[in-house]
Amino acid sequence: MNTREHEFDALITISNEIPPVAGQHPTTVDKRKLKKVVLHHLPWSEILTQAVMQKEYRGVADPDQAWILGELIRYLEHPRSGAMEFSDMGAAWVPARDAVGAGTLRPGDAFAQEVAGRFDALVRYASLKLGRQLGIEVVPALNRRDTTDPATRTQSLVNQLASEGTMTGGLKIPGAVGPLAVTADLRAGKIICQVDVDAPKEGRPATRVNWLVRQLRNAPEALRIEAFAMHARGPGNAELLKVVRENPIAIIGDPAKELKSFRVAQSSVAGTKRGTGRGAFIDSFLAAIDDFYEQVLQNLKPWIPAPPRLRSLEETAVPEPVAPSLVSTAISSQDGPLPEKTPAHPSPRESPEEGGAAVLLRPAGEGPAAQ
Numbered sequence: 001m002n003t004r005e006h007e008f009d010a011l012i013t014i015s016n017e018i019p020p021v022a023g024q025h026p027t028t029v030d031k032r033k034l035k036k037v038v039l040h041h042l043p044w045s046e047i048l049t050q051a052v053m054q055k056e057y058r059g060v061a062d063p064d065q066a067w068i069l070g071e072l073i074r075y076l077e078h079p080r081s082g083a084m085e086f087s088d089m090g091a092a093w094v095p096a097r098d099a100v101g102a103g104t105l106r107p108g109d110a111f112a113q114e115v116a117g118r119f120d121a122l123v124r125y126a127s128l129k130l131g132r133q134l135g136i137e138v139v140p141a142l143n144r145r146d147t148t149d150p151a152t153r154t155q156s157l158v159n160q161l162a163s164e165g166t167m168t169g170g171l172k173i174p175g176a177v178g179p180l181a182v183t184a185d186l187r188a189g190k191i192i193c194q195v196d197v198d199a200p201k202e203g204r205p206a207t208r209v210n211w212l213v214r215q216l217r218n219a220p221e222a223l224r225i226e227a228f229a230m231h232a233r234g235p236g237n238a239e240l241l242k243v244v245r246e247n248p249i250a251i252i253g254d255p256a257k258e259l260k261s262f263r264v265a266q267s268s269v270a271g272t273k274r275g276t277g278r279g280a281f282i283d284s285f286l287a288a289i290d291d292f293y294e295q296v297l298q299n300l301k302p303w304i305p306a307p308p309r310l311r312s313l314e315e316t317a318v319p320e321p322v323a324p325s326l327v328s329t330a331i332s333s334q335d336g337p338l339p340e341k342t343p344a345h346p347s348p349r350e351s352p353e354e355g356g357a358a359v360l361l362r363p364a365g366e367g368p369a370a371q
Contacts, residue, residue, distance in 0.1 A: 010038040018121040044083035086125040093274040100186040116157035123169035141170030141179040177300040193292035194265035200303040209248040224265040229257040
């Protein structure tokens with residue numbers, strides 16, 4: 001179809017391909033052909049996610065439209081529709097995996113570029129899948145540079161894969177205590193999910209550790225807890241949750257230093273196969289994210305300071321003596337409780353008159369001569 005002949009403003013493509021970054025097209029197109037037309041792409045997974053969120057969480061007022069949307073969801077979720085699953089890491093997965101294991105992967109290898117792109121696409125698919133389960137919009141945690149320049153992001157992943165044998169991504173979940181970071185370690189055959197949590201701003205170091213441990217009462221004992229001190233560099237002190245539960249000071253290096261943050265991490269076995277099913281990398285990656293969110297992340301809440309309390313009369317401090325010349329007669333919140341007044345008794349030589357005035361009574365023979 002020639003969009004220029006039909007004077008179309010935009011062209012939208014739909015397929016199973018998931019671009020690493022939203023807004024990026026999976027197919028390379030000559031930019032000269034896009035001067036007068038805008039090219040968009042929608043993966044079937046994103047369409048399914050938006051359909052489920054609209055019907056199940058936002059709601060559809062019209063019954064007929066709700067039924068039609070439900071049938072579309074039913075069709076897209078069917079295993080034979082071919083429109084739902086991220087099912088293949090690509091032909092470059094096996095040679096890249098083997099090269100990482102042998103330590104021979106180079107940043108210039110073409111298959112490394114393909115694997116890095118597929119990994120980012122998997123992270124985006126995991127975001128759509130988790131968002132569909134939660135009923136919120138979950139997106140990959142990318143900085144502005146990676147969003148505007150996906151090629152730079154891909155090359156950074158390739159360099160990381162060649163030097164460390166790992167690839168790292170993240171999911172930004174609304175309401176979560178922090179982004180869910182996920183690392184695929186191909187050398188160790190592990191998938192590590194972790195989140196960074198700010199420590200409370202008050203209390204002793206052991207009190208701050210216990211604040212975190214109480215929120216992880218149902219988390220697995222193999223969870224790794226790492227504590228970072230204020231103004232400290234490098235890695236913090238780390239222990240398994242089982243040890244920290246019994247001894248909170250196990251991750252406190254110097255009790256005199258204030259704890260700044262914690263890192264909670266969970267490790268699981270990574271599959272090696274390029275497809276899906278038992279022993280596949282994709283299924284192990286998605287399962288690791290779901291388990292970490294369910295057992296750890298959804299139970300963590302940020303620390304909130306207690307609200308200030310009103311002072312009682314007993315807690316109000318007794319004010320220090322003030323010079324009479326500095327005493328104000330105006331009412332102030334700094335004034336203490338007023339003393340109880342005792343009724344004034346007139347002097348035996350005074351007699352109250354009407355209106356509250358007092359007249360001095362003198363014995364006879366004193367004062368001016370009587371008229």
